[in-house]
Amino acid sequence: MPLLTIKELNSTTKLWVWKISETWDELFQSVVLKDVSLARLETMKSESHQKGFLSVRKLLISAGYTDFDLYYDEFGKPHLNDGKHITISHSFEFSIIVISDEVIGADLELLKEKTLKIAPRFMEIFHLENLSHYEQMKKATVIWGIKESVFKIKNEPGISFPLHIFEQQFNLEDKKTIAELRFNNKTEYFDVVFDFIEDYVFVCAFEKNK
Template sequence: MPFYKKIVINKTTSIFIWKIEEDFNTLFRQVQLKDVSLARLESMKSESHQNGFLAVRMLLQHIGYTDFDLYYDNFGKPHLKDGKQISISHSCDFSSILISSTITGIDLEVLKEKIVTIAPRFMDVRHLEGLNNVDKIKKATVIWGVKESIFKIKNEKGISFPQHIFEKEFHLDDNRGIAQLRFNNIIEEYCFQFEFVENYALVCAFQNK
């Protein structure tokens, strides 16, 4: 049972990570799915996506929930029936969920060289100056994760990563930072934390109030 890691952010917020080592059939046999989830699973064309979906349900069961406790709103945002906040992310070999008493967002991304090539499309590339190639990949991936996490929290149509979400300068050894969402004439500040799990960047964000 490859439950991989629990990361405690604070006394009301924790991240749970599952390393996907099982095949589809093994995962499928171990989870209970409501009809709508089964239909969603069957519609997925990629076995990798199916396994990530099932691994999220394995995580829910690991911490005392089931698929029947999880539902999605009209915008596709996940919720738990007991009122706890949940955010979900999976990528290739890992699935992760964040459980909190406050609204949060999580993103898990594999580290790939391509992120540096596309960085000008979503971030201020000056934040990569002076870094070696490995650290450029790490930092660009973290910044993507920051913007993805904030987008999951806000979940509003029209938000653009390069035009509306701005990260303040930070260093990789800080493991945390600040970003702003400037959208619809409103400025909101978010704090974020990150760490690296094998060849992945794991990022979570919270709104500063």
């Protein structure tokens, strides 16, 4: 079944996961898109991106919404007309949405050797000490997802993954941690949860109340 799972992350937040097994035509015929979404779909050169875009609309239907309930602001951040917070991610054969009463950002990443290879460019390497190669790849991917998720929440020009977003020490078994954004002479904190879906890493950050 393409709708792989619906999971409560907390009392006000749900995750929907779609595993893309349909053809482009099957996805396209099963959703109704507003004109601006049709135009955006036509600009996507990759069929993988198009299918990700369409599968997100299938997830919206599963969550009780349609494409007409979703809009994007001037920075490309998605919003729902009813005021609930939504975050979206797509990676190869999976798409996710998270809907919450809280300010959130989420990311989905395929486990790849490349992420571990470039880890020194975006994270503090002490996080990888005393881990097997596979665990290092998983943890580096979680940390990339943390930084992506925090950036999605703040979405401010000038934020650097290695210079401004930091993670408290955590174990992969914890499936949670706290992230810090040190930017513009202030520090902000985010609760983070993460999990593993087949060969993918899911991360969701929650803006802590000020």
